[in-house]
Amino acid sequence: MPEWQNFQPFIVSGLALGGVYSLSGVGMVVLYRTTGVLNLAFGAVGAMGAFIAWSLVNTYGWPEALAYLVCVGFGAVISLVYGILAGPPLAGRDPLVKAAATIGLALILLGAMSWIWSDKARSLVLPTTTWRYSVGEVFINWTQIIALALGVLVTLATAAFLRRTGLGTAMRALANDREITAALGVPVRRVEAITWLVSGALAGAAGLLLSNLVGLDAATLTFLVISSLAAALIARLRSLVVTLLAGIVIGLVNAMVTPIFSISSYRDMTPFVLAAVALLFLSRHQQISFARRNR
């Protein structure tokens, strides 16, 4: 077992990744609660945004800040387009069908990324990564700080937004009962479209951060959605705060296991193990269903 000192840099790394998992998880939960869609294309949307940003900077010489905005904007727009095109026809279908449809979007984006950018080695380093300082022997850079802070801030801001604004109330009402909400005069399509837009923007931001923290690789970024999904499942696709905490715990455990060589090879199981344990614990007195009630 390594000494405590050796674990310290892994804590920083784990907190940063955990922050982004939380950010993605919150985006998924809000979208699910409003539209009933578990968006498994969340990672692919962010990945494609990051690749576009890379091309704009490295091929077309765009200013970095503008390219990063395009990344976030791409996530928002592609999600909105998907929501407009696929949302209405799938509105009455089972949640499983809706989730499977997003796998289709993920595969289209993954294929497009392979076609456009191939699998050559690329890197996207945010300027904030070069701003760093050391605490003892541990280096901390500002991208890591931003990753964690953004996860926390987005969770708190979203929770406040849902409670204190009219649109938030409409979204919560949709989460409870789509038909009654529509009957009450809430513009369901518009509320759903806004949710897709915001959730997509979060996917873009998460993709940007992960392409720096993990690497600019289409498959990796696409399948990192698994960790975020685990965080959302631990929160039973309801609580934003639990999603935040679960995301951070997944990131931390994953990183802290790394220097323990005997179990290091199994650390990719972390999200599955934690999700399974949490769901078993939560279901000890009840039956869990992800199907929406009162459709």
Next chain:
Amino acid sequence: MRRNGVFVRLTLVLVASTALAACNSNKSPGSTTDSTTAPKCGAGTGQKATGEPIKLGAIATKQPGTDFTDIPNMAKAFFDCVNDNGGINGRPIQYLIETEQTDPGQVAALAKKLVESDKVLGIVGNTSIIECAVNHGYYEQQGFYIIDSGIAPECYSTPNSAAVNMGPRYSVDGATQYLIRQGVKKLVLDQSNVPGTGYIEGGFLLIAKDAGIPTESLKDNVPIQDANSVALKAVQAAGKDGGVVLNFTPPEALKILQAAQQQGLQDSVKWACSTPCNTDYLAEALGPQWNGKLGVNAELNLTTAAGPDSELYRAVQKRYAPNIPLGSFSQMGFVEASIAVKALMSVSGEFTAKSVNEAIKNIKDFKTDILCKPWYYGNAPLHIPNNTDRTVVPQDGKMIEKEGCFPISEVDPAIAQVRQIEAAG
């Protein structure tokens, strides 16, 4: 209203498709013509070969995430150049490329198809994850001598396979030797957690033990999802004055190296990498912070090297295969095709599978400036004709030579056996 809705959706799809196509900036220009002088290959007559084709074949892996077809495609480019220059005594080479998806049944069937149905006279340019393991027995039975780019251990340990590269095990050996020369006190090998890693680390362990240096072997699942932690783990395992050898594909190696840099770890240990890292794309992505800090084992010369073969390679690529990037893969295809053409040129009499394979087997002292020393085939229980390598390092977005040709250590038993075979002539 309904028609309008459909129209809006179709328009959105069209706009998205156009935007995607516009992003496709990576593709090289499609035009294959240019104003440069046509390269002279083979007989160099400048006349198109029009006789009865001589059939050669190849099998390459092509599946999501693993595409080795650049190698036979570059071999085809060279054959096309030969065909435009008189072919083989007026006969063009017809080159059949089959692709496989790591299915042993499919790979075995493709070899039979090429040999028994297509009646190819020789097999050149094979590059597959499993092909050597699956088909070496069949080729031995049929009397086919394969010129390939090796991956599986059987490519380097069976009598009817000779590769132009040296494969991951001996490339890791070369990277390990580089770090030992750098004076490291401990060696760590980090590689992807896939079948075959035990075979690859065998040479690393022997060479480190021979040098009296302690070792640690790490394996990481790919794609790597927590590069910062992987980089930290490797650096901690190596410790002060240690060295880390990476054996990953370029994108995965880049993740680790970039994460090391972000955590200020690029100077904490000495870094080395096996051949896949030898690409200018990696050097460019790493940036100047890594100038001279990553020793990469190079099985072939730099693509920018001087020398008649390197110049011909670039000219053939430019004219016949502009969509294939310059790099070790296309160099391998070029060298394999060059060897095959030399063998075909030496056939006197009728072209049959027997005469062509006999000519391939008899190749010796094939000199090219793309390899460190002459390549050969010959009668032997195993072939590792490329067993002398270079070390390159990134420098301002390019790979440059750090160390000239050096022999891979004979501490690795197969290399020792090959040197004995070479000494015996």
